[in-house]
Amino acid sequence: MRALPVGDGALLVEVASDEEAQALHAELLRRRAEGLLTVREIVPAARTVLLDGLDDPSRLAADLRAWEIPAVVPRAGHVVDIPVRYDGPDLADVAAHWGVAEEEVARIHSGTAFRVAFCGFAPGFGYLTGLPPRYDVPRRATPRTAVPAGSVALAGPYTGVYPRSSPGGWQLIGTTDAVLWDHTRVPAALLSPGTGVRFVPVTPAGPTGPADVPATPAGSA
Amino acid sequence: MTDRALFVVRAGALTTVQDQGRPGHAHLGVPRSGALDAPAAALANRLVGNRPGAAVLETTLNGCAVRPRSTVTVAVAGAPCPVTVDGRAVAWGAPVRVPGGALLEVGAVLTGVRAYVAVAGGVAVEPVLGSRSTDLLSGLGPPPLADGTVLPLGNPEGLHARVDVAPQPAPPAELVLRVTPGPRDDWFTAQALRTFTSRTYRVSSASNRIGLRTEGPALDRARPGELPSEGMVLGAVQVPPDGRPVVFLADHPTTGGYPVIAVVRDQDLAAAAQVAPGTPVRFVEVRRR
Numbered sequence: 001m002r003a004l005p006v007g008d009g010a011l012l013v014e015v016a017s018d019e020e021a022q023a024l025h026a027e028l029l030r031r032r033a034e035g036l037l038t039v040r041e042i043v044p045a046a047r048t049v050l051l052d053g054l055d056d057p058s059r060l061a062a063d064l065r066a067w068e069i070p071a072v073v074p075r076a077g078h079v080v081d082i083p084v085r086y087d088g089p090d091l092a093d094v095a096a097h098w099g100v101a102e103e104e105v106a107r108i109h110s111g112t113a114f115r116v117a118f119c120g121f122a123p124g125f126g127y128l129t130g131l132p133p134r135y136d137v138p139r140r141a142t143p144r145t146a147v148p149a150g151s152v153a154l155a156g157p158y159t160g161v162y163p164r165s166s167p168g169g170w171q172l173i174g175t176t177d178a179v180l181w182d183h184t185r186v187p188a189a190l191l192s193p194g195t196g197v198r199f200v201p202v203t204p205a206g207p208t209g210p211a212d213v214p215a216t217p218a219g220s221a
Numbered sequence: 222m223t224d225r226a227l228f229v230v231r232a233g234a235l236t237t238v239q240d241q242g243r244p245g246h247a248h249l250g251v252p253r254s255g256a257l258d259a260p261a262a263a264l265a266n267r268l269v270g271n272r273p274g275a276a277v278l279e280t281t282l283n284g285c286a287v288r289p290r291s292t293v294t295v296a297v298a299g300a301p302c303p304v305t306v307d308g309r310a311v312a313w314g315a316p317v318r319v320p321g322g323a324l325l326e327v328g329a330v331l332t333g334v335r336a337y338v339a340v341a342g343g344v345a346v347e348p349v350l351g352s353r354s355t356d357l358l359s360g361l362g363p364p365p366l367a368d369g370t371v372l373p374l375g376n377p378e379g380l381h382a383r384v385d386v387a388p389q390p391a392p393p394a395e396l397v398l399r400v401t402p403g404p405r406d407d408w409f410t411a412q413a414l415r416t417f418t419s420r421t422y423r424v425s426s427a428s429n430r431i432g433l434r435t436e437g438p439a440l441d442r443a444r445p446g447e448l449p450s451e452g453m454v455l456g457a458v459q460v461p462p463d464g465r466p467v468v469f470l471a472d473h474p475t476t477g478g479y480p481v482i483a484v485v486r487d488q489d490l491a492a493a494a495q496v497a498p499g500t501p502v503r504f505v506e507v508r509r510r
Contacts, residue, residue, distance in 0.1 A: 004421025007484030008510050010402045010454050043452030044472040045476050051497035052486040053249070118452060120476030123359050127450075164360070183349045183361065190248045 003061035010052040011061055018117050018129055018157075019046070023072045024049050025193055041134075044118045044193045046127070051113060056216070070193075079196035082161065084110070086201060088172035090140070094154060097137050105173060106201055108135065114197040124181030125164035126191035133157065143169035150176045152199065157198050159199075162193075174199075224290040226343065230287035230324060232366040237355035237430075238344050239337075240276040246350055247475040251361065253455060254354040255471050257430060257494030258335055261299035264340035265388055268296035268316045270379040276353040279365070280336045284327035285366065287338075291321040293342040293374065300333030300495055303475040314387045333392030333413045333495035342375035357430050359470040369395040373498060376480030396424070396502045398468065398485045400458060401509045405448065405480035409460070413440040417482060418506045422466065426498035430472040432459075433493050435502055440465025440482065456485035458504070466504070468493060 001024075004012040014095060015021050025044035028051070031037040037060075040053025054060055088104035095102045114130035131154075139155045144167065147153070151162045153170035163180035176199075180190050191197065229236075239262060242255025256262035256279055263273045280284065284302055291294075296316050297304050304313050305326045311317045319325045333442070346353050346363045355362040366372075401490055406414060422437035440460050453459070457469045459479045468485055470493065483504065485493070 005401070005509060006404045006454055006481070007401055007456060010484075012451060041452070043247045043475060045451040048449075048450035048451040050247075050454070051454070052454050053244075092454070118450070118476065119248060120474065121250060123246075123249055123251045123361060125250050186349065193248055204360055 001064065003064055005057055005061070006050065006052075009057060010050060011054060011057045013049050013051065014047060015049075016121050019072065021045065021047055022048055022070075022115065022117060022194065026072050027067065027069045029194070034153075035065040046118065055067055079113075079198055080190060081198050081200050082176050082178045082198045083177045083202045084150075084174040085203065086110075086174040089155070089173045091173050094137055094173055099136055109159070109173065110199045110201045112199075114199070116191045116193050116195040116197065118193050119191065121160075121171065122166060123147070124130065124165050124189040124191065125160055126193075126195070126197075128159040128191075128197055129157060131157065131159065137171050139169040140171060143167055148193050149173065150171070150178070150180075152176055178195070223373065224321065224343075225376065227287040227340065227344070227372045227374060228290065229287055229368060229370040229372065231326075231371065232368050233285035233327075235279050235281040236285045236366040237279050237357070237450035238276050238346055238363050238366075238372070239279045239354045240352055241274050242354050242471060243350045243356075243361070247452065250359070251350060252354040252356050252472050252475060254362065256337065256354075256495050257471055258299050258491045260491050261335075261494075262337045262339070264314075264389065265296045265298040265337040265392065266343075268298070268314070268382050268384065268387060269339045269341040270377060270382070271295045271339055271341065271343050272378065275339065275375070276343065276346065277340075278338040280327055280338065282334060283329045284336060285338070286324060286326040287372075288324050288453065289319055289340070289374075291320075291323055293319050293339065294377070295319055295325060296339050297327055297336055298339070298387070299335050299337040300330040300387060302330045302336050303328035314389060315384060322389065334497055335496050340374055341377035341482050345373040345375040349409055356472055358474060366495065378475055390492070392497075393492050393500070396492055396496045398489045398493065398502065399502045399507045400483035400485050400505050401507060402483045403481070406482050407484055408442055408444055408448070408480040409412050410441045410443045413416045413442070414482070416440060417466065418445045418504050422504070423503040424496045424498050424502055425465075428498065430470055430471055432473060433496070433502075435466050435468075435469040437465065437502075440466065442480075448480050449474045449477055453477045453481065454484060456487060456490055457481045458483045458485060470494070
């Protein structure tokens with residue numbers, strides 16, 4: 001772990017893997033909730049967590065070295081189900097890249113326990129990890145000028161869902177009606193760092209299984 | 222509809238609603254947003270008796286024109302510009318009474334870029350995540366003003382400042398930005414670091430609320446490859462593959478994948494809101510406090 005100063009009031013803490021970044025993020029949230037840490041922003045990313053709005057970044061940088069950071073244990077029940085139709089225009093390309101049939105892409109993807117590693121790009125856009133490294137895919141050589149809202153997409157080691165229509169270069173494998181961002185809702189973002197996510201296959205005609213439920217955090221409301 | 226409202230007669234090149242932004246949501250991908258020249262917005266609010274967090278209008282270069290439905294007190298700060306009520310010149314940088322139905326015109330800036338128009342009671346559009354700011358990167362908050370837009374106003378809260386003239390900094394002829402190196406200065410050659418803090422750049426016309434783009438000598442990387450996306454702070458100086466530094470302003474993305482060579486002091490960013498394309502920019506290295 002390495003703590004890099006960022007300006008006068010922030011620290012970028014760099015770790016070796018995305019699992020370590022998620023564990024550090026969880027520990028930072030715990031410490032903030034317990035009043036042990038005062039900070040304006042905690043922004044996890046691929047290999048780092050940014051802490052912005054610190055009174056004394058150098059002291060925290062020194063303290064960090066002594067921290068015991070437990071590995072992340074997914075909390076039972078804290079999983080968002082996202083219904084998805086595996087009908088994306090890049091499904092065949094992804095299947096070819098993985099060396100499997102198109103139906104197999106849906107089976108592998110929906111059988112994976114995902115976790116939101118970090119957010120960015122747009123409000124409510126989560127970078128989901130969980131697929132084994134052999135399923136990494138490259139971005140499209142030419143980005144699309146408009147990716148429809150609700151597109152379920154892959155790039156590198158990540159899965160994501162476009163909260164609104166925007167340009168994008170990810171491989172589109174499916175579509176969801178889940179609302180990723182609604183500023184009138186609390187919370188506005190369906191996905192936030194640390195959230196567990198499961199994609200539940202549905203067909204345009206209707207549900208294929210008992211798990212076809214609206215995308216809501218399990219256990220809430 | 223209530224008569225506490227502004228009718229937008231001329232929206233101008235880009236006029237947005239801004240307050241102190243929505244910090245605290247970067248982990249959801251939400252930019253902080255807020256007035257680019259925060260001290261100017263705060264001064265305009267003070268002049269009309271608003272709290273510092275009240276929403277104001279931020280204009281770009283050619284001002285705007287609005288018609289209040291009832292008599293209001295307004296003040297214009299930031300970039301100096303002519304201000305008229307029904308064609309008659311009134312004070313810039315001071316509270317001005319605008320009768321209901323009269324036309325308040327904020328003219329083209331004489332120097333600088335952005336003027337701030339505060340109205341007693343503040344612009345009262347619906348807040349999003351605690352802020353009324355327009356965020357041009359992600360589209361949160363109200364859209365930029367359009368001709369014919371009607372903006373609701375809040376109720377005035379207190380006494381406005383009793384001033385004849387409020388001193389304000391002149392827009393800079395040369396922008397000097399104090400920077401502390403890092404967090405990714407080690408991604409650049411020693412020569413690039415010297416170039417960055419010794420040569421003069423110029424403000425690019427591609428600058429906006431997201432970033433102050435610059436033109437000048439390219440900064441060479443010491444290492445190839447991609448940086449995994451990481452969190453970005455306000456004032457981060459990101460260097461994309463073309464080697465020209467971009468200073469992240471209020472609507473910047475919350476994560477990014479280009480290395481940050483240095484970070485600009487917060488106090489210097491207000492001046493960055495007022496520099497026109499072509500203005501010289503120098504990055505001066507200062508020690509971390």
